[in-house]
Amino acid sequence: MSAHRDAVPLCEQEERALIGALLALFAQRRALRGTALRWEALAALLPEAVRHPPEVLRAYTRQCSEFQLLRGFADHGEAFTQNGLTRLGRFWTKGKWAALYAIAWDPLVNLASLAVAMLLYMGWSWLRGR
Numbered sequence: 001m002s003a004h005r006d007a008v009p010l011c012e013q014e015e016r017a018l019i020g021a022l023l024a025l026f027a028q029r030r031a032l033r034g035t036a037l038r039w040e041a042l043a044a045l046l047p048e049a050v051r052h053p054p055e056v057l058r059a060y061t062r063q064c065s066e067f068q069l070l071r072g073f074a075d076h077g078e079a080f081t082q083n084g085l086t087r088l089g090r091f092w093t094k095g096k097w098a099a100l101y102a103i104a105w106d107p108l109v110n111l112a113s114l115a116v117a118m119l120l121y122m123g124w125s126w127l128r129g130r
Contacts (some may be wrong), residue, residue: 005120010056021050021115023069025091036079064089070109 005081025045026032039054042061059079065073069092072083085093 010052014050015060018050018056019064020050020093021046021063021088022057022061023085026070026082027093030084033083034081036076036081040078042080048119 003071029045033114039058042057043051044055046057058075058080061073061082062075063069064070065082068086069089071082071086071089072081074081108115
């Protein structure tokens with residue numbers, strides 16, 4: 001179990017909802033790109049169901065950045081900047097990562113395992129579409 005999960009006790013459903021809401025917000029609000037946004041202001045922009053204290057938002061936004069879902073993320077203490085989603089982040093927002101969520105978020109699984117799982121999923125989707 002990772003350190004942020006110990007400090008921020010959210011169940012898996014809450015994590016998924018929060019990550020999805022964060023990524024959807026960053027994808028839809030282009031005006032937020034490249035501007036410093038305070039953590040408290042981020043909480044106000046999220047839907048009521050996924051509003052959490054600033055320290056929770058900070059932990060999960062940093063995790064999204066560590067998993068290469070955010071482009072140009074920089075934490076400035078009381079505020080942060082980001083430049084939108086990476087290709088991987090946009091793929092995640094389309095809901096195709098639900099099956100791979102546990103693999104991507106588990107810090108014990110290395111990047112090679114994620115790449116293999118992603119290739120298998122993409123190959124299966126391609127074969128299914130033929």
